[in-house]
Amino acid sequence: MSVEIKQHQPGKDLEDFIQVAFEVFGDDPAWVPPLHMEITDRLTPEKNPFFEHAEVALFTAWKDGKAVGRISAQIDHEHLRIHQDNAGFFGFFDTVDDQEVASALVAAAEGWLANRGMTVMRGPFSLSINEETGMLVEGFDSPPTIMSPHHRSYQAGLAEGAGLEKAKDCYGWKHQVAPAPPRAQKAWETITSLPEVQFRSVSPRNLKKEVRDILDVFNDAWQHNWGFVPATDAEAEKMAADLQLILDKELSFFAEIDGQPVAICVCLPNLNEVIADFEGKLTPVTVAKLIWRLKIRRPKSARLMLLGIRTDLRGKKRYAPLAMAVIAELVRRGLKQGYDWAELGWTLEDNRLINATIRSMGATIYKRYRLFEKPIGA
Secondary structure: OOOEEEEEOOOOOOHHHHHHHHHHHOOOOOOOOOOHHHHHHHOOOOOOHHHHHEEEEEEEEEEOOEEEEEEEEEEEHHHHHHHOOOEEEEEEEEEOOOHHHHHHHHHHHHHHHHOOOOOEEEEOEEOOOOOEEOEEEEOOOOOOOOOOOOOOOOHHHHHHHOOOEEEEEEEEEEEEOOOOOHHHHHHHHHHHOOOOEEEEEOOHHHHHHHHHHHHHHHHHHOOOOOOOOOOOHHHHHHHHHHHHHHOOOOOEEEEEEOOEEEEEEEEEEOHHHHHOOOOOOOOHHHHHHHHHHHHHHOOOEEEEEEEEEOHHHOOOHHHOOHHHHHHHHHHHHHHHHOOOEEEEEEEEOOOHHHHHHHHHOOOEEEEEEEEEEEEOOO
8 A cells, every 4th residue: 555644733633643653663672662741742832942943844654544654854943044054854753664654754854845945854853953863773782861862773774765865973882880091080180180170060959050051061062063053042941941850960060160161061860761661651650660760769871961161171281181081070970879881972973082082981882873864856
């Protein structure tokens, strides 16, 4: 039978779009069903400030009366303002192993973007580069960490069959928490011996201001990175609200010089370790389990989400060891808190400096996420 494509309005008829994941991943032992409530909020304009500067369309594919695939298409006007590359994006690209289904979905997203004047299609981003980024192409045997993508091993092949080509790969690094190697320890000792430098934990009591300070450093540190889009004030407020429950203040901290934040580290407990058996549902029972597992039993894994240093410090010899010292400080804190391992990343495949720094800490690449693109109309 031919494939039927249905379009869904963000914030409205989301049930089928969300349930497609259970059809695609239901027999995948590595998949962790995301919380239904979190995905619904992310796809609802009134609850996600991304929609304040973006347009989004959602599509499902149907075959033999069953929903067998999905994709989103989005235009981020903040991205267009900064990069002026006429690129539209796709995300949430999950299908059964069927080229006809995958190609029909890519065509639907491409057509929607073409009708709005876009000339390049890039992704997956679900929904933005500041959320889940890339398609998993290596590392299918282990569960995704918090806010990391997961795909079936055949999905990249279907993407290529639909005309998408590799744009760039990103790395997910696995780091077994252990004492920092000598070089990193020396960097930490050098930095902490400077009287003007201190490490300070993020304060949960003043999280809105702390998040603004985090994003101020983030927007400066990442401004020249490929595809970078700064977070807006509204997105900062949403981030503060989202962090309130899961933040471990010992894993998220600033490096300050004379009391001013110059570097950030945001490492979050791995929520996916906590919710793996919830089937995406929050009930009174699972909420109680969620709180107990987060606050009492505590996760043994984490994910380093953000680590960055202000650009004006990078050429100063006095602070040259700062990046490695921040990672060494995170390792010290992770050991103290009893974590076993963390995913560091993602990092861009061509970011040689940060990749070399992470590798020198003993981390290894255990997942690879691919970004694809396609000239629209090609």
